[in-house]
Amino acid sequence: MNELNCISFLENTNFLLSVLEASSDGVLISDDQGNVLYVNSAYESVTGLTKEQMIGKNLRKLREEKLFNFAVSLLVLEQKKPASIIHEYVTGKKALTTANPIYDEDEKTIVGVICNTRDISGLINLRNELEATKTLLQKYSNELKQLRRQHLQQYEDFIYKSKAIEDMLQLASKAAQFDSSVLIQGESGVGKELLAKFIHQQSPRAKGPYIRVNCAAIPAELFESELFGYEQGSFTGASQNGKPGMFELANGGTILLDEIGELPLTVQSKLLRVLQEKEVFRLGAQKATKLNVRVLAATNKNLALEVKKGNFREDLFFRLNVVPITIPPLRERSEDIPELIRYFLEKLNKRYKKNLFISLEAMEIMADYSWPGNVRELENLIEYLFIINTGDEIGMEDLPAKLVADHVLSEHNLPEAEQTGKLNYLLERFEKDILLSALKIHPSIRKAAAALGINPSTLSRKLKKHNIDQQGKSLKSEGSAGKNKLEVS
Numbered sequence: 476m477n478e479l480n481c482i483s484f485l486e487n488t489n490f491l492l493s494v495l496e497a498s499s500d501g502v503l504i505s506d507d508q509g510n511v512l513y514v515n516s517a518y519e520s521v522t523g524l525t526k527e528q529m530i531g532k533n534l535r536k537l538r539e540e541k542l543f544n545f546a547v548s549l550l551v552l553e554q555k556k557p558a559s560i561i562h563e564y565v566t567g568k569k570a571l572t573t574a575n576p577i578y579d580e581d582e583k584t585i586v587g588v589i590c591n592t593r594d595i596s597g598l599i600n601l602r603n604e605l606e607a608t609k610t611l612l613q614k615y616s617n618e619l620k621q622l623r624r625q626h627l628q629q630y631e632d633f634i635y636k637s638k639a640i641e642d643m644l645q646l647a648s649k650a651a652q653f654d655s656s657v658l659i660q661g662e663s664g665v666g667k668e669l670l671a672k673f674i675h676q677q678s679p680r681a682k683g684p685y686i687r688v689n690c691a692a693i694p695a696e697l698f699e700s701e702l703f704g705y706e707q708g709s710f711t712g713a714s715q716n717g718k719p720g721m722f723e724l725a726n727g728g729t730i731l732l733d734e735i736g737e738l739p740l741t742v743q744s745k746l747l748r749v750l751q752e753k754e755v756f757r758l759g760a761q762k763a764t765k766l767n768v769r770v771l772a773a774t775n776k777n778l779a780l781e782v783k784k785g786n787f788r789e790d791l792f793f794r795l796n797v798v799p800i801t802i803p804p805l806r807e808r809s810e811d812i813p814e815l816i817r818y819f820l821e822k823l824n825k826r827y828k829k830n831l832f833i834s835l836e837a838m839e840i841m842a843d844y845s846w847p848g849n850v851r852e853l854e855n856l857i858e859y860l861f862i863i864n865t866g867d868e869i870g871m872e873d874l875p876a877k878l879v880a881d882h883v884l885s886e887h888n889l890p891e892a893e894q895t896g897k898l899n900y901l902l903e904r905f906e907k908d909i910l911l912s913a914l915k916i917h918p919s920i921r922k923a924a925a926a927l928g929i930n931p932s933t934l935s936r937k938l939k940k941h942n943i944d945q946q947g948k949s950l951k952s953e954g955s956a957g958k959n960k961l962e963v964s
Contacts, residue, residue: 495515498517499517500591500592500593501515501521501522503529504577504590506587507588509533509534510531510533514529522592534548534549535549547574548574551574555585557574569594570593572590573590575591577589635808636813637803637811646798650674650798651674656750656771657797657800658772659771659772659800660774660800660801661775661801661804662849663775663848664849664850665849665850666849670773671731671773674729675731675769675771678769683725683727684725684726685731686725687731688702688732688733689734690735690738699742702721702746703749703758704719704723704757704764706757706758717757717759722766723764723766725768726767729769730769732772733772734773735795736781737774740786744788750791753765772795779792805853809842813838817833819857819858823857836871840879841874844881907941910927910943913926919945
């Protein structure tokens with residue numbers, strides 16, 4: 476196409492060109508041979524190429540002259556369909572160029588191509604910044620989680636792996652920052668007092684006193700004098716100097732009302748008044764002593780149920796139950812058991828300068844046990860096993876029979892009806908498993924018997940009893956009554 480044809484095209488399309496010139500997007504129009512017919516000012520701004528450099532020139536020639544790395548209009552002419560690319564120009568700007576074919580009146584023949592070029596540098600930069608921000612936020616989130624976990628684990632007595640305990644500690648850590656009452660509930664031995672100490676130590680009151688009151692151990696008639704104190708001469712036997720109560724001793728700190736569910740109803744009303752008024756009257760005192768005490772309560776009872784039964788005051792329950800925290804029993808977080816075992820063993824090894832460890836079999840059995848006494852029961856057992864063990868390993872044979880029996884019951888998936896009163900069955904199954912294991916490890920009657928600490932004849936008799944051959948394979952009878960012939964199953 477010559478220059479005259481270009482001028483003719485422009486004169487016949489003045490209005491359209493005015494519209495295109497006003498566009499903020501770059502526009503390039505070429506004919507069906509790839510010759511540039513029109514370029515607007517926005518295209519010049521985006522690409523850094525002038526109208527003089529382009530109009531009347533062929534796109535293939537411009538590409539050869541390295542003005543273009545890629546001409547999307549030529550792609551449209553080749554493929555006869557729209558095309559889009561993202562391209563960075565010499566200006567440093569990144570643009571999205573979309574090219575569409577222009578058809579003649581019958582819409583069958585392509586007579587040209589129109590390219591729309593939009594500067595997306597800002598969008599790309601914004602996207603990159605957004606991605607960088609997301610990455611940074613993820614990094615900070617991970618670091619925060621790690622720091623939170625490290626912060627929680629600074630309190631070394633809480634050994635856990637379960638998410639349940641992690642969530643519980645996070646709630647306790649949040650609650651620690653406020654003076655609201657916390658009601659800690661959980662079975663005996665789960666660590667309620669431990670959690671109360673954790674809340675105190677994580678709180679702004681950490682440098683203040685921490686006082687634990689065992690509500691179950693104080694007789695009702697002595698409750699007031701023990702908790703609220705008394706003045707001299709207030710009753711027979713009273714100290715001449717008087718005595719501050721537990722609440723006064725806890726002033727500026729935290730008081731734990733442990734076993735709150737055991738508190739007699741007659742005493743609950745007196746405690747409620749102290750919590751409401753934030754003051755105590757010593758026995759025999761004429762004026763109240765103001766209190767600045769954080770109150771924690773702990774119980775192994777379901778206080779909401781005790782309220783329904785009439786054993787616990789509803790108003791006192793609501794006063795204590797501002798932040799309820801329940802510690803799950805050990806049986807509901809079995810993944811914590813190996814961690815606790817290793818921790819207790821390590822602590823004992825360090826104290827007594829030993830190197831006792833636990834076998835995998837024993838660990839498996841202990842992890843499978845329900846632990847009705849929870850962490851306290853587990854810790855006591857580990858200490859007992861540590862004391863009685865004369866070697867360097869706690870094995871399955873060292874464990875209490877109850878743990879082993881429960882494990883075998885679970886392993887064999889006995890129906891509930893069979894789990895009760897079927898000791899003989901359990902012993903038979905357990906004995907058979909031991910015999911099979913011994914023969915698997917020691918492939919001869921003599922060696923297996925020696926390992927089990929019994930005579931070879933005794934072992935042979937037991938194998939016959941359990942229908943096991945000398946290779947450790949289970950046998951079965953032919954099924955006819957009175958026949959003793961055995962077959963390998």
